[in-house]
Amino acid sequence: MEHLQPVSLMKAKIAAFLIAGFLPVISLFAAPPSHTAWDNLLKRNVTADGKVNYKAFIRDSVELNKYLKLLSDNAPDASWSANQEKAFWINAYNAFTVKLIIKYYPIKSIKDIAGKVPFVNTPWDIKFIKIGKETLDLNNIEHTKLRKKFNDYRIHFALVCASKSCPILLNAAYTPEKLESQLDAQGRAFLKDTKRNQVSAATPKVSKIFDWYAMDFKKGTSSVIDVINKYSDVKINANAKLEYLTYDWTLNE
Secondary structure (H helix, E strand, O other): OOOOOHHHHHHHHHHHHHHHHHHHHHHOOOOOOOOHHHHHHHHHHEOOOOOEOHHHHHHOHHHHHHHHHHHHHOOOOOOOOHHHHHHHHHHHHHHHHHHHHHHHOOOOEHHHHHHHOOOOOOHHHOOOEEEOOEEEOHHHHHHHHHHOOOOOHHHHHOOOOOEOOOOOOOOOOOOOOOHHHHHHHHHHHHHHOOOOOEOOOOOOEEOOHHHHOHHHHHOOOOOHHHHHHHHOOOOOOOOOOOEEOOOOOEEOO
16 A cells, blocks of 8 residues: 555545444345245145145244244345335245144134234234344234335235135245236236136126235226236226125135
8 A cells, every 4th residue: 555645545444444334334234034944834734726724834834934033033124125124024924823733723713813802893904023133923914014115015925823714825935036927916816716707898707805905906096897807817897896795714724
C-alpha cells in the first residue's frame, strides 16, 4: 500500500472498514431450509390422487417432527424471494396440518378437533405452530403469511385442510424452483377432478372454495369464471351461474 497517496490510503481503509462492518449483517440472513424431508414423507405416505396415510405419518412422526423443527428454526427473512417464501408457508401449512391430525387421530374430520381443545372455536385457531419468534395458528399462515402478502389465488389449490373436498395433497414438496408449474398443475388437477368440481358450459357445479375466496379470484380484471376457464378443459359460458357443491369435511385418508 506504500505507493498510495495519503487520501487514497484513507479511502482504502474506510472501504475495508465498511466491508468488514457489513459482513456480520449479511451473515445474519439465512438461506431457506431444504424441503427434502417433507418431500420424502409425502412420497411415502400420500398417494398420487391425494389420499393420506395418517397411520404411516404417525410411524414417521420422528422424521416429521425434525422437518417441522427445521421450519421453526428457519423463519423467512428479507433476503428470500417471493417463491422461496410462498413455498415455505405452503409446505408449513400442509405439514403442520398433518401434525395436528395425527395428534388427535383417529378422527372422522378435522372439525372434530375443535371440541378437544379449550377456548378455540375451530382447529384453524389453535396456536401450536412455532416459526422463529412467532407462535401461529393455521389461519395466521393462510390469511396473513400468504393471502395478505401475496396476490396469488393459486395458493387455494395448494393448501390442504385434511378434507375430501379440499384440493388433493400433492405427494411432493413445493419448491421455489418448481412453484409456478406446481401451482398451475394443481389448479388444472383440481378443476378436472369431478369429485371436487363438475364443470360444464351452462350448469357448472364447483367447489365452495370459489365462493369462500371469491374476492381472491376476482382480483385484477378476472372473474371467478375466468379463473376456472383458465385451468379447466371444459369452458364455462360467461353468463352461466355457478352452483357450489356441498363441502365434504371427511378426512382425506
